[in-house]
Amino acid sequence: MDFATLLQVLDSTVRLATPLLLACLAGLFSERSGIFDIGLEGKMLAAAFFSAAVASITGDVWIGLVAGVLASLALSIVHGLASITFRGNQLISGVAINFLAAGLTVLIAQDWFSQGGRTPSLIGQGRFEAITLPGADALSGVPILGPIYAELISGHSILVYVAFAMVPLTWWVLYRTRFGLRLRAVGEAPEAVDTAGVSVIGLRYAAIGICGVLCGLAGAYLATGLQAGFVKDMTAGRGYIALAALIFAKWRPWYALYACLLFGLLQAVALRYQNIDLGAFTVPVQFMDALPYILTVVILAGFVGKAIPPRAGGEPYVKER
Amino acid sequence: MDKMPGWADALLVPLISLLLAAILSALVIIGIGEDPIAAFKLMVDGALMRSSGWGYTLYYATNFIFTGLAVAVAFHARLFNIGGEGQAMIGGLGVALCCLFIPWPNWYIALIGATASAAIFGALWALIPAYLQAKRGSHIVITTIMFNFIAAALLNYILVSILRPPGAMDPATARFPKPTHLPTFQDMFSTAAEPMFRGSPANVTFFIALAACLLVWVLIWRTRLGYEIRAFGESQSAARYAGISPVRITVITMLISGGLAGLMALNTTMGEAERLVMNATEGAGFIGIAVALMGRSHPLGVLLAALLFGFLYQGGAELALWTNIPRELIVVIQALVILFTGALDNMVRMPLEKLFLARRRKA
Numbered sequence: 110m111d112f113a114t115l116l117q118v119l120d121s122t123v124r125l126a127t128p129l130l131l132a133c134l135a136g137l138f139s140e141r142s143g144i145f146d147i148g149l150e151g152k153m154l155a156a157a158f159f160s161a162a163v164a165s166i167t168g169d170v171w172i173g174l175v176a177g178v179l180a181s182l183a184l185s186i187v188h189g190l191a192s193i194t195f196r197g198n199q200l201i202s203g204v205a206i207n208f209l210a211a212g213l214t215v216l217i218a219q220d221w222f223s224q225g226g227r228t229p230s231l232i233g234q235g236r237f238e239a240i241t242l243p244g245a246d247a248l249s250g251v252p253i254l255g256p257i258y259a260e261l262i263s264g265h266s267i268l269v270y271v272a273f274a275m276v277p278l279t280w281w282v283l284y285r286t287r288f289g290l291r292l293r294a295v296g297e298a299p300e301a302v303d304t305a306g307v308s309v310i311g312l313r314y315a316a317i318g319i320c321g322v323l324c325g326l327a328g329a330y331l332a333t334g335l336q337a338g339f340v341k342d343m344t345a346g347r348g349y350i351a352l353a354a355l356i357f358a359k360w361r362p363w364y365a366l367y368a369c370l371l372f373g374l375l376q377a378v379a380l381r382y383q384n385i386d387l388g389a390f391t392v393p394v395q396f397m398d399a400l401p402y403i404l405t406v407v408i409l410a411g412f413v414g415k416a417i418p419p420r421a422g423g424e425p426y427v428k429e430r
Numbered sequence: 431m432d433k434m435p436g437w438a439d440a441l442l443v444p445l446i447s448l449l450l451a452a453i454l455s456a457l458v459i460i461g462i463g464e465d466p467i468a469a470f471k472l473m474v475d476g477a478l479m480r481s482s483g484w485g486y487t488l489y490y491a492t493n494f495i496f497t498g499l500a501v502a503v504a505f506h507a508r509l510f511n512i513g514g515e516g517q518a519m520i521g522g523l524g525v526a527l528c529c530l531f532i533p534w535p536n537w538y539i540a541l542i543g544a545t546a547s548a549a550i551f552g553a554l555w556a557l558i559p560a561y562l563q564a565k566r567g568s569h570i571v572i573t574t575i576m577f578n579f580i581a582a583a584l585l586n587y588i589l590v591s592i593l594r595p596p597g598a599m600d601p602a603t604a605r606f607p608k609p610t611h612l613p614t615f616q617d618m619f620s621t622a623a624e625p626m627f628r629g630s631p632a633n634v635t636f637f638i639a640l641a642a643c644l645l646v647w648v649l650i651w652r653t654r655l656g657y658e659i660r661a662f663g664e665s666q667s668a669a670r671y672a673g674i675s676p677v678r679i680t681v682i683t684m685l686i687s688g689g690l691a692g693l694m695a696l697n698t699t700m701g702e703a704e705r706l707v708m709n710a711t712e713g714a715g716f717i718g719i720a721v722a723l724m725g726r727s728h729p730l731g732v733l734l735a736a737l738l739f740g741f742l743y744q745g746g747a748e749l750a751l752w753t754n755i756p757r758e759l760i761v762v763i764q765a766l767v768i769l770f771t772g773a774l775d776n777m778v779r780m781p782l783e784k785l786f787l788a789r790r791r792k793a
Contacts, residue, residue: 147571147575187769190774190777191769191773191774192773195773195774195775195776195777195780196776197772197773197774197775197776197777198510198772198773199773200510200512200571201510201719201723201768201772201773202769202772202773202774204512204716204719204768204772205765205766205768205769205772205773206765206769207765208716208761208762208764208765208768209762209765209766209769211758211761211765212758212759212760212761212762212763212764212765213458213758213762215756215758215761216458216462216755216756216758216759216762217462219462219754219756219758220461220462220463220754223754226756226758346579349575349576349579352572352575353572353576356572393587393591395583395584395586395587395590396583396587398579398583398586399579399580399583399584402576402577402579402580402583403576403580405572405576406558406562406568406573406576406577406580409562409566409568409569409572409573409576410562410566410568411566411567411568418569
């Protein structure tokens, strides 16, 4: 493998890791507050459709982005109603949201565009364009470092940089602010937070609100940055891979970045090479597809460090009287 | 006691939830510019007014009975098995291997062999998540989701690289030999004068599904194991004090659940396609969740809910054929049913409980 190929694979790793990272951080906020969310997939899908649909109607990707985030937020509120207000089963609510998004997006796409459940291809202002960072062209002549800067670091759309900036921001919010402390506390011991006079319900709604916004960005990036338009089921299990990355990272922001880059790399390699010939035997492409899930099961099994979820996760909070 | 009477809990709450789901579905149909009453009529015509329509309805219902029972059995032990889809895929592999490589003399002996094979393959696919939940405390919902994806990748690999006959293009096995073909309802119920269920895929597996309902009822409410499963589901600590091993119950319950999900493959693989194709499950593993929730995890409820979803599936196919409403409408209805009967259960239950309480105080 030569240097140029390596750069291309890494470049596509960054692009493929971006939606995973945004969704993973979304799940991190939600689950750290004690709300399990397996509806990441559905929220991304809804955001992908509405951002692409509105961007193609208005011709402005920013309006599309807002629409996508709002769609994702709406599903977050449904999840909140079911799992916080009515103390229902959070996992079942997540499953319902995934199906709701899978069905509604195609139904509405067919009604609006009549193109078999897809949106028209986005052109011009309807997409997020790649940004060339200052000096990228000038430096591209420098050996090794030049191409790395010009191709790997520069030349992505704005949402990629937003996603990577979200990692330190998430860390700062969670570990350096009062809100973050309370958010982590409400996922571990909601009764203690309640005793301190802070609203458990308010904190949890705030967490799933952030989760909705981040999932919205992830979905919008899929449809308007990574690809040009919405197609049926375009998230293709990314919400679940993000969930896997979250467990892999043991619910911590910096590790989430590493896990998403790893899973992004697996996707990039599987996309570029069909079967990998290792001389003695070939690694089939299906194995690469399954690897994130296999790794997650291994981590969950606790053979390589134990993944312990937030203690109050999945449990609706009932005030004692 | 602040409880409702039993009939309200078993019938009224699900019916109101279902009604809410139906109203929202009707609003969705209006939203995309179609007439919900005309759509419903078309669904009834296509699914219930002809014997071939019934043939499809019962065929789909057979799938949903198996996957619904799978989720229901696990629910009794308070385990949420989302892995029905993967277990059914691997069950299909069991059916295919059994039908392709064993020379069966006739269909009913083949059916016995394939039933065992499907159940064992499905159960084994549930074994690792069950063991990890019981021994290592890994959340079974997450592991079964992961195993769905692993199953899909594994099946893809096996179909593309190993079982695909030479020269074939699509990832599927060869056709199963003639003696393994199951009799369809058309073969069984048609007379020379009057053909019945013409061209529809419903087959003898439906009766196995009915038998499975009965067996699950016996298991849950008439055996010692079933009692232990329910006790474990009600209270893990109480069950432990009563000498019930959590590891044993978790593993056995998941094996039964996985086996039931695996049995679904009999219907799709041996009964209908007569070869194993990619995506033979078509999401039926997930519909099992809706079916089990609506059926309140009771075999009779599961049977009725499976028939309802069979009707929705066949009716939805008719809609897609004759109107501009795509098949995804069924996915939306399914989501609404899961949402209202599962996650938003308390939204219906809390006001009802208050209502009954107020009436009792007056009386």
